[in-house]
Amino acid sequence: MENKIQNQYSPDYVSPPGDTLLEVLEERRMTQAELAERTGRPKKTINEIISGKAAITPETALQLELVFNIPASFWNNRERRYREFLAQQEEKERLEKQVAWLKGIPVTAMIKSGWIRLCRDKVEQLREVLNFFAVTSPENWEGIWLKTHINFRKSQAFQSDLGAITAWLRRGEIEASEIACAPYDAKKFQEALQKIRALTVEPPEIFQLKVKRLCAEAGVAVVFVPQLPKTRTSGATHWLNPDKALIQLSLRYKTDDHLWFTFFHEAGHILLHGKRDFFLEGTGVASVNDQEKEEEANKFAADILIPPADLKIFLASVQQFSKANIIQFAAEIGIAPGILVGRLQHDNLLPPSHCNDLKQKLEWA
Template identity: 70%
Template sequence: MSNAIQNQYKPDYVSPPGETLEEILEEREMTQAELAERMGRPKKTISEIIKGKAAITPETALQLERVLGVPASFWNNRERLYREALARAEEQQRLASQVDWLKRIPVKPMIEFEWIRCCEDKVEQLREVLNFFAVASPERWEEVWCNTSVDFRKSPAFQSDPGAVAAWLRRGEVEAAEIDCAGYDANRFKETLQQVRALTVKAPEIFQPEVVRLCAEVGVAVVFVPQLPKTRICGATRWLNPNKALIQLSLRYKTDDHLWFSFFHEAGHILLHGKRDVFLEDNAAEDAHRQDKEQEANTFAANILIPPNEWQRFLNSSQKRSKDGIREFAAQIGIAPGIVVGRLQHDGVLPVTHCNELKCRLEWA
């Protein structure tokens, strides 16, 4: 948003255009009755315009231009500014009674992440948050995020803190809107996943922009959004429109094995499940139907990262518990060793305390 728009002068009081009309009539020593006669309008209408009770319509503005020589554009603009000022005053009063709603939203961390501006005035802060969510009022926020987002509400994380989860999800939408994506192509997306898999051995400053670029070319926007307090979400998948999918990732567990598994898990949802499905990954129990889909995505991620035949060969070897053996196996199949460690720990082959130094720890810049 430009400074010119941000710094617009918004006076506390704007006089009705009727006051200007009354001044012009006094200067010209013309009565309201004479003006009404010349315009062909009832005297009552002219009186109500002067008192601000009736609006100056475009038709009336043209008539005033003919009779008084003052351009219709002047009257139309004067009327517009006056009505806008009235609307702002009414909104100010209404929002002032709703500032307590901000307690449901993680305003402070959103400011720290620079998602929104910090405003000293509570009402202005409320406006800033509503602008972020692109809704007109707290009631509309409730309808959009807490009533219509049925799939979101199935998540225990959403139920525990809908304000934080909604803010995290909305930030994903905002960032995804800035990614120019080609139309979604399932076959090309499958091929792209192999290219992404090869990036697991790269540093974050290399893999992050490459993942975003590669996936955008096949219709999938990938965004990395820091989790807000109490969100407890690893990732989310949804369709922004029939030709653009969104994969949103956090660094909830802050290691490369979790990040990459989350990415390919979400990719599995895109390839295996419907475009109306929405998935919030919070590792909490789901209904049976959703559990099946989550397991399908888990299997997809596990198999694409480590092909089943290669995994079985490694498990049958004597190297599965040694760091050197893990490094060698990871190098052979072209993935980061931390991913192998995470799989071994998940499958109970390694204790969760072993070989964690092979994982790459990730932090937000």
């Protein structure tokens, strides 16, 4: 994607509307005292408008229209542009002191991903990032994201970067906001999960759209967002509002067994743990340690993918695992063989180096 530098014209100075009023008075050879008398305004008020200390109110603009035959809209627009300029200057001065905050945000990666525009000016780049996060300052960003709790599977072996994690999560929210969903219905979602389980044997170009559609019909938005460097997340879930939940997936491990386990793990949080606020776990970020809920979500994912009773029969019927009996059993229960391989490896029943060619590798288009 081509990243174009964004240039915006911002004047360095906008004169106060009082300057224009003074020009009109001089042109008409009218004194401030006479204008005050004609408008019924105190002379002090007229003087303060000319000096920029007082604003031209809509009422004053109407009076100036009657006196000078210059439309009130002209004076109102002149005042508005001046006040906007003052506000922009104040904001620029405030943001100039906060530019250093960008060092903790993966700006380059976000630009490369097409999430934000590349701006030549550092203050404009800061405004672009704040707009992405829908906040007005780094302090507000911290107030939202450092206090936010999100259920998401994250490697405990590495320290993730908070800026990268929040950018990834925010991108998920943005994409989910564009997905039209029916009001959340737990029963419909459970039914959708059974249909989605059957999609594990399909390639991404088929299952991705069907997963999104089935979940949206039950009130859950599903988005696939590539992880940024140092994000190290595979999935996340939280409620966008009481009627709409979000499941966000990253393809961190790029194999079907990890993708599907992550998806059903996040689905488990939605079904088992209700409409909670964000819940974040892991190291290196603000977190809440709730191992019990993680274990519940893990069990939910494991059991829906491979029913315990079926697995017990399979384990009792084979003396040694082979690609043939793995493929056969996976076909019998209607899941991709890679999922079964991942489960056997996780349970230390199959060496990590065995049967990995049965896992489907996934890549971003």
